[in-house]
Structures are given as C-alpha cells and as structure tokens.
Amino acid sequence: MATIRDVAREAGVSIATVSRVYNQTSLVSEPTVLHVRAVAARMDYWPNGAARSLITNRTNALGVLLPDLYGEFFSEVIRGIDLAARREKYQVLVSSSHSDTEALVAAVRSMRGRIDGLVAMAPDAHSAAAIRGFTRNFPVVLLEPGLEVGECGAISLDNYSGALEMGRHLLGLGHRGIATIRGPLGNVDAEERLRGFLAAFEEAEVPFNESLVIQGDFTESSGFLCAELLLKHRPRPTAVFAANDCMAIGLISALRDAGLRVPQDLAVTGFDDIAIAHYMSPPLTTVRVDAYELGDRAVRQLVPLARGTKGAQCTHEIVPTSLVVRASCGSNQVRSAEAARRRPGGRVMGGEASADIPDAGPREMPS
Amino acid sequence: MATIRDVAREAGVSIATVSRVYNQTSLVSEPTVLHVRAVAARMDYWPNGAARSLITNRTNALGVLLPDLYGEFFSEVIRGIDLAARREKYQVLVSSSHSDTEALVAAVRSMRGRIDGLVAMAPDAHSAAAIRGFTRNFPVVLLEPGLEVGECGAISLDNYSGALEMGRHLLGLGHRGIATIRGPLGNVDAEERLRGFLAAFEEAEVPFNESLVIQGDFTESSGFLCAELLLKHRPRPTAVFAANDCMAIGLISALRDAGLRVPQDLAVTGFDDIAIAHYMSPPLTTVRVDAYELGDRAVRQLVPLARGTKGAQCTHEIVPTSLVVRASCGSNQVRSAEAARRRPGGRVMGGEASADIPDAGPREMPS
DNA sequence: CCCCGGCATGTAATCGTTTACATCGCACCG
DNA sequence: CGGTGCGATGTAAACGATTACATGCCGGGG
Numbered sequence: 001m002a003t004i005r006d007v008a009r010e011a012g013v014s015i016a017t018v019s020r021v022y023n024q025t026s027l028v029s030e031p032t033v034l035h036v037r038a039v040a041a042r043m044d045y046w047p048n049g050a051a052r053s054l055i056t057n058r059t060n061a062l063g064v065l066l067p068d069l070y071g072e073f074f075s076e077v078i079r080g081i082d083l084a085a086r087r088e089k090y091q092v093l094v095s096s097s098h099s100d101t102e103a104l105v106a107a108v109r110s111m112r113g114r115i116d117g118l119v120a121m122a123p124d125a126h127s128a129a130a131i132r133g134f135t136r137n138f139p140v141v142l143l144e145p146g147l148e149v150g151e152c153g154a155i156s157l158d159n160y161s162g163a164l165e166m167g168r169h170l171l172g173l174g175h176r177g178i179a180t181i182r183g184p185l186g187n188v189d190a191e192e193r194l195r196g197f198l199a200a201f202e203e204a205e206v207p208f209n210e211s212l213v214i215q216g217d218f219t220e221s222s223g224f225l226c227a228e229l230l231l232k233h234r235p236r237p238t239a240v241f242a243a244n245d246c247m248a249i250g251l252i253s254a255l256r257d258a259g260l261r262v263p264q265d266l267a268v269t270g271f272d273d274i275a276i277a278h279y280m281s282p283p284l285t286t287v288r289v290d291a292y293e294l295g296d297r298a299v300r301q302l303v304p305l306a307r308g309t310k311g312a313q314c315t316h317e318i319v320p321t322s323l324v325v326r327a328s329c330g331s332n333q334v335r336s337a338e339a340a341r342r343r344p345g346g347r348v349m350g351g352e353a354s355a356d357i358p359d360a361g362p363r364e365m366p367s
Numbered sequence: 368m369a370t371i372r373d374v375a376r377e378a379g380v381s382i383a384t385v386s387r388v389y390n391q392t393s394l395v396s397e398p399t400v401l402h403v404r405a406v407a408a409r410m411d412y413w414p415n416g417a418a419r420s421l422i423t424n425r426t427n428a429l430g431v432l433l434p435d436l437y438g439e440f441f442s443e444v445i446r447g448i449d450l451a452a453r454r455e456k457y458q459v460l461v462s463s464s465h466s467d468t469e470a471l472v473a474a475v476r477s478m479r480g481r482i483d484g485l486v487a488m489a490p491d492a493h494s495a496a497a498i499r500g501f502t503r504n505f506p507v508v509l510l511e512p513g514l515e516v517g518e519c520g521a522i523s524l525d526n527y528s529g530a531l532e533m534g535r536h537l538l539g540l541g542h543r544g545i546a547t548i549r550g551p552l553g554n555v556d557a558e559e560r561l562r563g564f565l566a567a568f569e570e571a572e573v574p575f576n577e578s579l580v581i582q583g584d585f586t587e588s589s590g591f592l593c594a595e596l597l598l599k600h601r602p603r604p605t606a607v608f609a610a611n612d613c614m615a616i617g618l619i620s621a622l623r624d625a626g627l628r629v630p631q632d633l634a635v636t637g638f639d640d641i642a643i644a645h646y647m648s649p650p651l652t653t654v655r656v657d658a659y660e661l662g663d664r665a666v667r668q669l670v671p672l673a674r675g676t677k678g679a680q681c682t683h684e685i686v687p688t689s690l691v692v693r694a695s696c697g698s699n700q701v702r703s704a705e706a707a708r709r710r711p712g713g714r715v716m717g718g719e720a721s722a723d724i725p726d727a728g729p730r731e732m733p734s
Numbered sequence: 735c736c737c738c739g740g741c742a743t744g745t746a747a748t749c750g751t752t753t754a755c756a757t758c759g760c761a762c763c764g
Numbered sequence: 765c766g767g768t769g770c771g772a773t774g775t776a777a778a779c780g781a782t783t784a785c786a787t788g789c790c791g792g793g794g
Contacts, residue, residue, distance in 0.1 A: 001479075001504075003780055014744045019782060029742060044503070048480035050420045051780035055749045059417065061460070061481075069449055075442030082436055082463050091477065093428070094459050096449050110427070110458065112368075113415030113750085114481075136411070137368075249646070279616070281648040370750055381774045386752060396772060418750035422779045480780085 002045040011039040022047050053113075061091040062302060063115035065107060065131070067123040069096045071246075072274045073291045077143070080295025081119060088303045090116075101127045108134050117306030119143065119298045124186050139305035141298045141314075146188050153301045153314040155294055159192035159271075160199070162287035162321030166241055166269055167200020169285075169323055173331060175239040175267065179212035181226050181251065183243040190218070193243045193271060212237060216247045223250025231258060238266060239329070245270035245277050245286055252280070252328070263330030273324050283326035293319050369410040378406040389414050420480075428458040429669060430478040432471065432487035432498070436463045438613075439641045440658045444510070447662025448486060455670045457483075468494045475501050484673035486510065486665045491553050506672035508665045508681075513555050520668045520681040522661055526559035526638075527566070529654035529688030533608055533636055534567020536652075536690055540698060542606040542634065546579035548593050548618065550610040557585070560610045560638060579604060583614045590617025598625060605633060606696070612637035612644050612653055619647070619695070630697030640691050650693035660686050 008015040013036060020028050021036045028036075040046075053059040062085055066074055078094065085092045093115055098104035104127050108118065117139035122128035125146040132140070132152065141153035170178055180197055183190025194213070201208040214229055216222040223242055230240060230251075242248035248270030252262055262268050262282055270277060273288035297317055304312035325331050375382040380403060387395045388403045395403075407413075420426040429452055433441055445461065452459045460482055465471035471494050475485065484506035489495035492513040499507070499519065508520035537545055547564055550557025561580070568575040581596055583589040590609055597607060597618075609615035615637030619629055629635050629649055637644060640655035664684055671679035692698050 004782095005780080015781080016745080016783075017743060020743090023782075027742075032742080044501075046476045046479045048421075048780055049477065050417045050426065050480045051749090052480075052782075053417045053749095054415075054421055054751085054780080055782045057749075060477075069442070069446040072439065072442070075436065075439070078445075078461075079436040079463075082461060086462070086464060091481075092461050094445075094449065094461055095453070097453060109413045110416065112413045113417045113419075114428075114458075134411075276643050276646050279643050279647050371752095372750080382751080383753075383775080384773060387773090390752075394772075399772080415750050418779090419752075420779095421750080421781085422752045424779075 002040075002043040004045075004047065007036065007040050007043055007045050010043060011036050019047075059114055059116050060089065061093050061115045062299065062306065063108070063111040063118040063120075064092055064094045064096075065098070065104065065118065065120035065122075066094070066096040067098060067121060069094075073272060073289075076291035077121070077295040080292040080297075081299050082295075084296045084299035084303075088299065090299075090303065090306075098127070101130050105130050105134060117141070117302045119295070119302055122146075124188075139302055141302045141305075143294055143298055144188055151314060153298075153305065154316040155297050155301070156316065156318050157189070157289050157294065158318050158321045159189050159289075160196035162271065162289070162323065163193040163196030163241075163243075164199050164203075165321075165323040166271070166285075166287055167197045168204070169325065169331075170239050170241065170267070170269065170329065171200060171204050171206060173239075173267070173329065176206065177212075177235055177237040178208075178239045178241065179214060179230055179233070179237040181214045181216040181223060181240065181242040181247050183216060183218045183247075185215075187218075190243055197241055216243065218244050218246060220246045220250035223247030224254045225250075227251055227254030227258065231260075236266075239269070240266060241269050241271075243271055245272045245274045245284060248284055248286070248328075249276065249280065252284075263328055267328065267330045269329050277324075277326070280328070282328045285326045285329035285331065286324050287321050288324050289321050290319055369407075369412040371412070371414065374403065374407050374410055374412045377410060378403050386414075426458075426481055426483050427456065428460050428482045429666065429673065430475070430482035430485040430487075431459055431461045431463075432465070432474060432485065432489075433461070433463040434465060434488060434490040436461075440639060440656075443658035444488075444662040447659040447664075448666050449662075451663045451666035451670075455666065457666075457670065457673075465494070468497050472497050472501060484508070484669045486662070486669055489513075491555075506669055508669045508672075510661055510665055511555055518681060520665075520672065521683040522664050522668070523683065523685050524556070524656050524661060525685050525688045526556050526656075527563035529638065529656070529690065530560040530563030530608075530610075531566050531570075532690040533638070533654055534564045535571070536692065536698070537606050537608065537634070537636065537696065538567060538571050538573060540606075540634070540696065543573065544579075544602055544604040545575075545606045545608065546581060546597055546600070546604040548581045548583040548590060548607065548609040548614050550583060550585045550614075552582075554585075557610055564608055583610065585611050585613060587613045587617035590614030591621045592617075594618055594621030594625065598627075603633075607633060607635050609635065609637050612639045612641045612651060615651055615653070615695075616643065616647065619651075630695055634697045635695050644691075644693070647695070649695045652693045652696035652698065653691050654688050655691050656688050657686055 004015045004018050008018045013032065017028060017032060018036055021033050025033055064078065064081055068074055082092055093111060095107040098107060108131060118135060119141050120131050121143035122131055122145065128142060128145055141155060143155055144157060145154045180194065182194045198208055212233065214226045216226055223246065230237065240251060242251055248268050252268055255262055255266060260266055270284050270286040273286045277284035277286050297319065301315065301317065371382045371385050375385045380399065384395060384399060385403055388400050392400055431445065431448055435441055449459055460478060462474040465474060475498060485502060486508050487498050488510035489498055489512065495509060495512055508522060510522055511524060512521045547561065549561045565575055581593045583593055590613065597604065607618060609618055615635050619635055622629055622633060627633055637651050637653040640653045644651035644653050664686065668682065
C-alpha cells in the first residue's frame with residue numbers, strides 16, 4: 001500500500017506538501033494540489049488512519065459499548081448512534097455482549113487510543129463504575145445510567161413517567177386488582193418502571209398489594225411462566241402491567257393457552273412499544289420509548305466533548321416516553337381518543353388490528 | 368494519559384521490557400513482569416492502539432459496511448458479526464447508510480489503516496464494484512453480492528431455493544391464480560427471489576401470467592399500495608407471494624381494509640420470517656432466512672484472511688433458507704405437518720396465533 | 735539596488751509503540 | 765581460571781503521518 005513518501009517521490013514534492021494537500025489545502029498552490037491529487041489517485045493512496053491519529057491525538061472515531069445487540073431496542077439505539085456519528089464525520093467502533101465486568105473493562109481498554117469518546121450502556125451500577133473508573137478525563141456519555149452520574153454525560157429514558165402514566169391509565173379504567181411483572185433486580189429500567197407504576201397508586205390513594213409484584217427477567221419466556229403464579233392468585237387480578245413488551249407477549253400466549261381472553265378476562269399492558277406490539281391481536285397497550293433518540297442524543301452530546309469544543313458541558317438528558325393505548329388494556333374507543341388527544345405521538349387502535357393503518361414511512365427493509 | 372515511557376521510568380526498566388510484558392511475557396523474568404504490571408495498573412496505563420497498529424501493521428479490527436441499520440434483518444447481521452468478531456478478539460468498526468456510491472467509497476477510504484479486513488454488503492452491483500476497486504490485495508467478504516464475485520469471499524442467502532419452495536408450496540395447495548410482489552429492480556435478493564419463484568412454475572409446467580408480477584420496493588407501504596392493483600386484476604388471484612414480510616404485512620392490512628379475509632379470500636405469503644410474522648393474525652407463511660448466520664459466517668471466513676493465515680481461501684458460501692408454513696397461506700394442518708417433517712427448522716402453526724408457543728430462548732431484551 | 739515580507743515548499747522532530755540487535759552478567763564446562 | 769552460551773534487559777530504528785520552523789524565491793518600496 002502506497003505511503004505518503006511514495007506519493008511525494010512520484011509527484012516530485014516533499015511529504016509535507018502531500019500532507020498539506022490532505023489537510024489545509026489553502027497553503028498549497030493550486031497546480032500542486034491538482035498534481036498531487038492526481039498522483040495519489042493513480043497510486044491508490046489514502047492517508048493511514050493509525051499514523052494520523054498517533055500524531056494528531058484524534059481518531060475521528062467514537063466507541064460504543066452495549067450489553068447486547070439483540071432485539072429491536074438495541075438495534076434502534078445503534079442506528080441512532082450511527083446516523084448521528086456519520087453526520088458529524090465520526091466512525092463508530094462497537095463492542096457488545098459483555099458477559100461480565102471483566103469483559104467490559106477489557107473492551108474499553110482495547111479501545112484506548114482508537115476513539116475520541118465513548119457511548120456506553122452499563123446494565124448495572126457495578127459496570128457503570130468500572131467504565132467511569134477507566135475513563136478519567138475522557139469524554140463519556142452513559143446511556144440509562146444508575147442514579148448517580150459522575151463527571152460524564154448521561155441520557156436516560158423517562159421510565160418513571162411512562163410507568164406512572166400506565167398506572168394512572170389502568171386505575172382510570174377502573175381496575176383495582178392490578179398486578180405487575182417487574183424486570184430483573186438491579187436493572188435500572190426495571191426499578192424505575194416499578195417505582196413509577198407504584199407512584200400512580202400512591203397518587204390515587206389506592207393501596208397496592210405487594211404480593212402482586214411478580215419477578216420477571218424481561219424475556220418472553222419469563223412472561224409466559226409468570227402466568228401460572230398470576231392465575232393462582234386470589235382474588236384473581238383484572239389487569240397486569242408487564243415491565244416490557246416481551247414479557248407481555250409471553251404472558252398473553254400463556255393466558256390464551258389457559259383459555260382466558262385478553263382484555264375481557266384480564267387486561268395486559270407492556271412497555272417499549274416494539275414493532276410487534278402494534279400487530280398482535282389484541283394490539284398491545286404499551287409505553288413508547290424512542291431508542292433511536294437515545295442513541296442520537298448521546299452522540300450529539302458526546303461530539304463536542306470529543307472535539308474538545310470549549311464550553312462543551314456534560315448534562316443529564318431525559319428522553320420522554322409516552323403511553324400508547326391500544327386494545328389489550330380493554331380501553332374503549334372514547335378512552336383511546338382521549339389518550340390520543342393528550343399525547344400527540346400515540347397511535348389509536350380500535351378493537352381490531354385491521355383498524356390500524358401501518359406505518360408508511362420511507363423505511364426500507366432490503367431483504 | 369501515561370505512555371510506555373512513563374511506565375518504564377517509573378518501574379525502573381526500559382520501554383522494551385514494558386512492551387514485552389504486554390506481548391511475549393515469556394521473555395521477561397517473573398518478578399519483572401509482576402512489577403511492571405503493578406506499576407502500569409497504578410498509572411492506569413494501557414498500550415495505545417494506534418501506535419501499536421502503526422508498527423505492527425495489524426489493527427485487530429474489522430470494518431463493516433452496510434447499506435442501512437434499520438430493521439430486524441440488519442440488526443441480526445450485525446449481531447452475528449459482532450459475536451463472531453468478539454470470539455476472535457477483533458473489534459468492529461461499523462459504517463452504514465451510504466446514500467450513494469460516493470459516500471460508500473469515502474467510508475471505505477476512511478477505514479484505511481484502521482482495519483485488517485472488511486465485511487461489506489453492497490446493495491447494487493455498482494457499489495460492489497466500487498468496494499472491490501478500493502480494496503485490492505485487501506481481505507474482503509461480501510454479503511449478498513451480485514452474480515460475479517471477484518477475488519474476495521462472499522456469503523449469500525439461498526434466496527432462489529427459498530422462493531422455489533414457496534412456489535411449489537402454493538402450487539401444491541392448488542392455487543393457480545398466483546401473483547407476486549417483487550422487490551426493487553437491481554436488488555440482488557429481489558431478482559433471485561423472483562427467479563426462484565418462477566422456476567417453480569416452470570418445473571410444474573404451469574404457465575405464469577407476467578402481468579401478475581407487481582413492482583414493490585420492500586417497504587410496508589409499498590405492499591399496502593399494491594393491494595389496489597392486485598384487486599383490480601381479473602380474474603382475481605387466489606394467492607400472493609410478497610418478496611419480503613414487510614410488504615406482506617402492508618398487503619394484509621390493505622386487504623383487511625377492503626373487507627377481504629386472509630387466507631380464505633386470498634392467501635398471502637412473505638419472505639424473511641421477521642419476528643412479527645410469527646405473531647400476526649393470521650400468522651404469516653414465509654421463508655426463514657438466518658441473518659445472524661450471514662454475519663457469523665462472513666467473519667468466520669474473513670478472520671483467517673485478515674490474520675494472513677496461510678492457506679486461507681476465499682469461497683462463496685450459501686446460507687440455506689427454509690419454508691415456514693403458517694396460517695396465512697391457507698395450508699391445513701396436514702400440509703403443515705408434512706412441511707415440518709421435511710424441514711426440521713420450520714415452526715408449525717395451526718389456524719390460530721395462540722397455537723404457537725413462543726420462543727422461550729435465553730434472549731434478553733433489557734429495556 | 736537592496737531589503738523586507740509573504741507565499742510556497744522543504745527539513746526534521748515528534749507521536750507511542752514493536753522488535754532486531756547489542757549488551758551484560760552469570761553459570762557451567764573444560 | 766577463562767571462554768562460551770544463554771537468559772534478561774537495554775538501545776535504537778522503524779511505522780506513516782503532522783506541523784513548527786527553516787529556507788528560498790519573488791516583487792515592491794525606500
């Protein structure tokens with residue numbers, strides 16, 4: 001592969017001139033620029049990124065650390081990150097699926113010297129601390145961090161408000177025997193969603209039966225398995241709020257197997273508004289979270305820090321969530337319309353999937 | 368940030384010794400290793416990746432070029448790539464959403480010197496040529512390339528066979544008025560799926576009415592819009608094969624709006640087996656493609672090339688696809704069972720979504 | 735006519751590593 | 765007791781770029 005020296009020799013100029021052509025062209029005379037460019041093109045030359053970042057101490061790359069890549073949520077996060085990064089002329093170095101803190105530390109270490117900033121999602125407080133420890137004086141934006149964020153930026157989803165709204169909605173429909181399937185202990189999202197949900201009861205001064213908090217782990221299968229516990233409970237609850245859509249889907253399958261109708265016998269709601277939620281029968285009442293926005297905002301905040309722009313500040317941003325009322329909660333049309341009026345983003349569904357006109361955006365799905 | 372020189376000074380050894388500790392530890396005495404490691408840990412030192420790759424000419428990173436990141440398909444491809452790369456101790460530099468060949472070339476250029484190999488998916492022949500032109504003597508594996516692959520590796524989905532099977536299946540159900548919604552012109556997947564589908568007719572010596580090939584573009588909205596053309600056609604077709612699930616979903620929505628029942632009035636099938644296909648009502652008969660496998664195999668083939676392992680060969684691998692019979696094609700139970708026996712991977716569905724037990728894998732969806 | 739300033743270009747130091755080669759000391763053997 | 769060989773460590777030359785500084789040229793003003 002041709003180096004700057006080869007091009008310089010071939011073009012009959014010094015390496016400084018070639019370098020300048022690729023950096024501050026203004027300092028080189030027009031004919032020289034043209035000549036060098038032509039020679040470089042012929043030799044298939046392009047500046048070596050590693051050498052460049054060694055001397056400039058800038059890599060034009062951002063690191064991304066995610067706990068996993070599976071599923072729609074992460075897919076959207078990374079899409080948000082990628083598009084924002086591309087817009088800002090940054091490349092993206094991803095690393096995911098860190099089984100433990102050890103692996104995560106290794107990943108952030110091996111990014112040393114290859115990135116100008118880091119977007120990281122730490123599934124638990126332990127790894128969040130590890131990331132922060134390894135990145136002193138280094139631009140970092142955390143996604144969905146635990147409570148205390150140190151000296152780095154952070155973007156959170158408004159899990160609390162979303163769950164609060166969901167609680168209000170179910171109470172507003174007249175439900176009193178309400179259960180919830182919570183997410184894993186220690187998971188920030190899970191805790192916040194539970195906290196927000198319970199707040200709705202407090203607000204309405206309706207007592208909440210603690211035995212109706214069922215432990216799930218965000219997987220579809222855990223939702224499926226929770227059905228048994230739920231149906232054994234007496235009096236049987238009339239509504240269930242699952243802390244994410246996957247568990248809601250698993251639960252609904254199990255309920256059907258048990259011969260129960262949703263929402264007539266038991267109302268079910270979720271959280272996340274994944275694509276399937278919209279197409280299920282009955283369509284799932286849920287809380288929309290904008291994962292794309294999460295990634296996009298993270299990069300927006302990170303880039304000035306990475307560039308060393310003076311005045312760039314770390315802040316803690318909150319991405320809003322919104323209740324999406326569909327049929328699975330047993331809400332009637334009037335209620336749905338009300339909900340839609342309050343929250344412009346919410347799609348409104350009749351009792352039947354066919355009533356919902358599909359998204360007709362410019363999104364492509366080339367395979 | 369501490370450099371190797373700082374650590375050497377602090378530990379009272381030469382930089383060579385420090386370097387050796389991080390590379391071939393065997394050449395350094397045990398006490399020295401321990402000492403250097405301790406000092407390095409205290410100073411928060413880790414070798415700078417850029418400097419390292421400059422001298423070794425290896426980056427331990429692979430580049431990934433995708434046309435987009437939206438949707439389940441790409442999400443899975445990238446997950447396959449990421450996991451395989453992590454297994455092989457490679458990092459992943461992604462770049463997607465290249466609107467045109469120009470942007471794509473810029474992306475591959477800027478990866479120069481930062482990666483040891485490239486996995487690229489070129490949406491059309493034009494950009495495939497661009498990628499190959501810019502990567503002479505450089506390890507490349509193309510995903511879903513056009514017909515002719517040069518001197519680089521390639522992984523394709525068996526679109527042809529999947530579509531052929533789908534054609535056989537619909538013909539086997541007794542359908543004769545069959546339409547298809549094809550994907551974009553020039554798109555490799557689209558062409559192959561159409562070719563395979565038509566081959567089924569040829570094989571069965573059933574004539575295919577060319578006016579029943581409708582142009583779609585792989586989006587849900589295009590499927591929705593195709594309904595009109597389809598329903599205008601006389602005699603009205605009894606079955607439609609959409610070249611991907613998104614279009615099938617759009618089509619089904621439109622048919623419902625028109626008051627038609629699927630599959631009784633019109634059978635609909637898709638291609639891809641995205642997650643939603645499984646949960647729709649009726650569940651969608653489709654062809655499963657394993658996007659994860661596509662990414663995984665690409666990296667598996669690329670790594671030896673990137674490592675310069677002698678004997679590493681470029682090959683053209685084909686990832687199999689399989690028919691998944693569900694309710695949307697009007698197949699009865701017997702037929703479904705037959706299909707399942709022939710193809711172990713296929714899920715079997717009764718006439719109702721509830722009959723399908725959800726995947727209960729270890730997959731997590733932490734938010 | 736000479737000097738000065740500015741523009742175009744060249745020279746060389748530098749970034750943080752790896753690694754071939756040199757050096758050094760020690761144990762072993764003759 | 766001296767030479768030899770080897771294991772541990774040091775010295776210094778790369779790697780491919782950027783950029784401060786030096787140089788050289790040319791035109792204009794005193």
